[in-house]
Amino acid sequence: MAKSRILVLAAIASVGLAACGGGSTSGSAANKPDKVQIAAEGPFTGDQASIGAGALRAIQLAVKDFNKAGGVNGTQVQLVIWDDQHTAQTAQTLQAKGISDPTVLGIVGPMNSGVVLGSIQGLQSASPPLPFVSESASNVKVTDQGNSVAHRVNARDDAQGPADGKFMIDQGAKKVYVMDAKSDYSTGLADQTEKYLKDHNIPTMRDQAKAGQKDFATTIQKIKSFGADWVYFADEGPEAAPFVSQMKAQGLTIGQNIQFLG
Numbered sequence: 001m002a003k004s005r006i007l008v009l010a011a012i013a014s015v016g017l018a019a020c021g022g023g024s025t026s027g028s029a030a031n032k033p034d035k036v037q038i039a040a041e042g043p044f045t046g047d048q049a050s051i052g053a054g055a056l057r058a059i060q061l062a063v064k065d066f067n068k069a070g071g072v073n074g075t076q077v078q079l080v081i082w083d084d085q086h087t088a089q090t091a092q093t094l095q096a097k098g099i100s101d102p103t104v105l106g107i108v109g110p111m112n113s114g115v116v117l118g119s120i121q122g123l124q125s126a127s128p129p130l131p132f133v134s135e136s137a138s139n140v141k142v143t144d145q146g147n148s149v150a151h152r153v154n155a156r157d158d159a160q161g162p163a164d165g166k167f168m169i170d171q172g173a174k175k176v177y178v179m180d181a182k183s184d185y186s187t188g189l190a191d192q193t194e195k196y197l198k199d200h201n202i203p204t205m206r207d208q209a210k211a212g213q214k215d216f217a218t219t220i221q222k223i224k225s226f227g228a229d230w231v232y233f234a235d236e237g238p239e240a241a242p243f244v245s246q247m248k249a250q251g252l253t254i255g256q257n258i259q260f261l262g
Contacts, residue, residue: 032073038063039098040079041109041132043086047212047238052111055135056081059108084110086236088118095119099126107132112236113139114184116150123149139188161192165200168230168261175203177228179219181235182208189234209239216243220250223258233262 040059042052060079067076080098084091091110098104099122107123109132110116116137123130124147134142134152138160143150155163168176176197180190194204205226207219223231231247233240240262244254252258 033075033103035078035103036072036075037078037080037101037104039082039094039104039107039109041082041084041091041094041107041115042111044081044083046085048086048112048236051136051236052083055109055111080104082107082109084112084115086112086115088115091115091119092122095123095130099123099130102128104130106130109134111136112183112185113137113142113188116142117184120145120147120150123147137185139184141184141188157188157192161189161194162196164189164193164232164261165196165202168197168232168259169200169202171230171259173197173202173230173259175205175226175228176230176232177207177223177226178204179207179209179231179233179235181211181233181237181239183211183236185236186234190232193232193234209233209235209243211237211239213239214242216246217250219243220247220252223247223252224250228258230259230261233260235262 040056042055043049044052044056063077063079071077082091082094082098084094095107098107107130110119111134116132116134117139120142123132129149131149131151134150134154136154137152138154138157140156140158142152143156176194178190178194178197180186190206194206197204205222205228207222209216209219233243244260247254247258247260254260
């Protein structure tokens with residue numbers, strides 16, 4: 001089954017990339033698998049459900065199109081939904097089910113860098129290994145550790161960060177207040193962005209928000225004292241909305257006396 005897990009996953013790799021193309025109906029009956037499952041994993045409920053819901057819908061549509069075109073040599077792909085709520089511990093519990101079930105051939109996800117980094121060794125050390133394709137985990141460590149199970153279709157932090165930094169500089173940024181939310185995703189991206197800004201002689205000030213934070217009065221006062229003309233917030237949770245609202249309430253209006261990128 002180890003060989004079939006890898007081969008059949010390769011055959012359905014397009015499910016994790018886009019809802020285009022279709023399944024293969026070629027091959028003899030002997031090559032037709034009895035059952036094919038892939039898992040969609042991400043934060044489908046909780047405070048990051050708005051991020052996960054769109055990804056899940058895209059995966060469901062891709063599987064539907066793939067199956068309509070014939071599936072894997074005539075076998076329909078079954079989608080298993082794993083709601084990890086962006087925690088590695090929950091992810092590991094869910095992934096254990098897939099590791100023990102040889103008909104689960106791979107994972108579309110996890111979506112969060114911290115979840116990937118917290119579960120990648122378990123997926124790699126499984127027998128056979130359980131591969132994944134993440135649509136959004138951008139931390140550079142995801143694919144820098146030599147694990148054969150790790151794949152992604154998005155740009156890494158060391159590509160996104162410099163691109164964000166260049167954009168702000170091109171828009172005339174003079175002083176940038178850089179924030180993260182203490183997650184593997186946000187700190188990795190903020191680090192890369194801040195490095196690019198500093199390398200190009202743009203003064204920065206670094207700060208962190210807490211998960212679920214709702215009061216940003218102290219942060220906003222720091223922004224004013226620093227004299228930032230840009231705020232960069234690498235955040236994957238719900239903190240940005242109240243933060244921006246409170247900025248405006250305290251006299252920092254985006255598009256007028258300050259700019260915001262997040």
